Amino acid sequence: MRKLFFLIAVLCYSQLQLQAQGxxxxxxxxxxxxxxxxxxxxxxxxxxxxxxxxxxxxxxxxxxxxxxxxxxxxxxxxxxxxxxxxxxxxxxxxxxxxxxxxxxxxxxxxxTSPENDLFLGYNRFLATLQPKTIAIQELLAKRTAQDTLQARPLQTALNKEIQDYRINFITKHPESLLTSIFKAMREPEVPTKPANEDSTFAYRYFRGHYWDEVNLNDGRLVRTPILEGKLSKYFNQVVPMEPDSAIVECDRLIAKARKDKEMFKYVLWWLTYNYETSPYMGMDAVFVHLVEKYYVPGEAYWLTSEQLNKLIGRAYAIAPNLIGQQAPPLEMQDSTAKPLSLYSTKAKYTVLVFWDPTCGHCKTEIPRLDSAFKASWQNKGVVMVGIKTDGTREEWLQFIKAHQLSGWVHAWDPQAQSNYRRLYDVYSTPVVYLLDEKKKILAKRLGVEQLNGFLERLEKEPEGTVKK
CATH class of the missing domain: 2.60.40.1120 (Carboxypeptidase-like, regulatory domain)
Structure with a gap:
């Protein structure tokens, strides 16, 4: 069996006093x-x-x-x-x-543990099904169409046998913890599409009934692997990867979880972490929303002041540069010490790059960005605005010359007056933003290939918009 690693809970989950006798x-x-x-x-x-x-x-x-x-x-x-x-x-x-x-x-x-007698009975039932499970796995392992076809009815029959056991158990033991677990494991069974419904019926039904069997007032589910699996599938596979939709679903679920402190705590924590670390561009807006709505008013009572301030600070660092917002103004200097303003730089698209001539990753990515710019982006109306974040002026100018970064607008802030690090959340380099003609943020933190694909889609869409 796998080795267990016991981790210290980041959010310091407190134990509830369920019984006085311990x-x-x-x-x-x-x-x-x-x-x-x-x-x-x-x-x-x-x-x-x-x-x-x-x-x-x-x-x-x-x-x-x-x-x-x-x-x-x-x-x-x-x-x-x-x-x-x-x-x-x-x-x-x-x-x-x-x-x-x-x-x-x-x-x-x-x-003297009837609950565990029931749990043991379920595990023993599953053990009796092991030969059937092994037979199905052996068929699937052959990876032939005939064997896969043969395995399907066997898998369906096996699943039905397990589901029948659980349904019977739920009927006989409605108050059991295992019943709450079995119900939470269920997924909606989508009925046959009515004649007056369109092709999205199955999706809408599944999404609308996803949480029907999950008791969000039962804090015991927090200490099972079931709840996280349900949350992950719903918010990462079912809910559209679009901030407005995700925010509505987050608020709806949190409202349902409020009656139980442990459930509320876990659901809010999971959603916050999920959207803070989301790999999908623009979903950080959900993280900012959660912090502003629940953490700033003090609802995350389990956090220390230090933890709370750190989380709020992170949200406030992201808030000024969310997708769809106007890019914060930048007043800087060019390489000859002349004043340079982001908003006075006219372009159909602006690729704003924060970089450091001494940064190893920048030494690789900046020439690649320049190659893409000269190969195709320039013809699409792109202007490259590069902003030095670290390194000396001499190192900066030498890098520009060595890599022939001609056609760029080069800027820096020697007096550190623009506050670009906070406004654009620049905590590592390079950091890339794509702005439209009015300097609205269209995309951010993209690699060269991603940015190239994004620009190509923008050019194909009417009025320079990208379908979600």
Whole structure:
């Protein structure tokens, strides 16, 4: 089994006091008489340490705490962190487990934990399906059309068998944590398209019913890998990669999650991180929206002042240079110390490049940008405006001469009066912006190939716009 790495939770998730009596979990290991075992929990895809205890000479380890642990899926990890098994933790947090490492599913026994008896029953059911799973995998591994065709009905039948088990379980145990997990794992079953509906019916139905079975008031789902998977698929595959649509969906989901503190905390954190680190251009506008709407008013109560200020500062650094906004004005000097203004530089398109003649990456990218400019961009009405960020004036001029960067508008800010680093979020180089005729930001942080493709699409679209 995979080795677990226990990470420190960045956002310092606090534990809720679910029961006054705390917890006491007694684990009896058949094959171990020493070493330290660990108790961990999921938080999205990550696993985080909750407790640990030494195993005594009888193979027994006792995990105790004065405050109850938040409900969810927990992992009991063997000494050496090489093996583990999952269990459920909910309201009842005083029980014992007998573990035989030769057969973790077949020989594990819980005492006074009905929830885990049910969970163990499900895992044993899945184990009985293993031969069918292996047979399907063997067919698919052959990678022939005939074998793939043969595997499909077998896979469909297997999936139905699992779904039937879960549906039956949900009916019999409606209050179980496992029921909440099973429901969250469901995806909408799209009905046959009505005659009066268009071709987007399936997508609209799937999107509109995606969260129907997910109980966003159940904070226990936070400590399972299910919730993050649902969030990731919805916001990275279902919701259009367009800021306005994403913002509406973020606000809608956060509103539904508000009734449970743990759920609200996790959903807001995940959305914030997802859009702060999004690889898709323009989606940083969603990050800025989330910070302004939820963090600035103080709703992220779990953050320290330092963490909060850092997050807000990051959003404020991005806010002035979002896609679609007017580029901040820049008043600088050219290479001969004459005044130079960004807005006085007339062009159909402006490629604004912040670069450093001593930067290794710039030494590669600036000549490539220049080659693309001279090969095709110049004919499209592009003006290159290069702004020196670091290095001496001599190094700057020498680089311009050596690489024959003719046709560029070269500028710098020797008195550091323009505040370009904050206005354009220049924390590394090179940083590239594409502006339209009125100096509105069309694109940013693109490589040469991406920028070339973007310009080609702009030229093909009416009125210089690109379809989303």
């Amino acid at each position: 917890y006491q979990l007694t684990v009896k290991f058949k094959q171990y008489t020493s070493g330290r075992m660990f108790l961990a929990h999921y938080m999205g895809k990550g696993t985080y340490l909750a407790d640990s205890a030494m195993i005594d000479a009888t193979g027994t380890a006792v995990l105790k705490g004065k405050e109850a642990l938040p409900g969810g899926i927990y992992l009991v990890v063997f000494p050496g962190k090489q093996r583990y098994f999952e269990m459920l933790l909910d309201k009842n947090q005083t029980f014992s487990i007998s573990v035989d490492s030769t057969d973790l599913i077949g020989k594990t026994v819980y005492k």
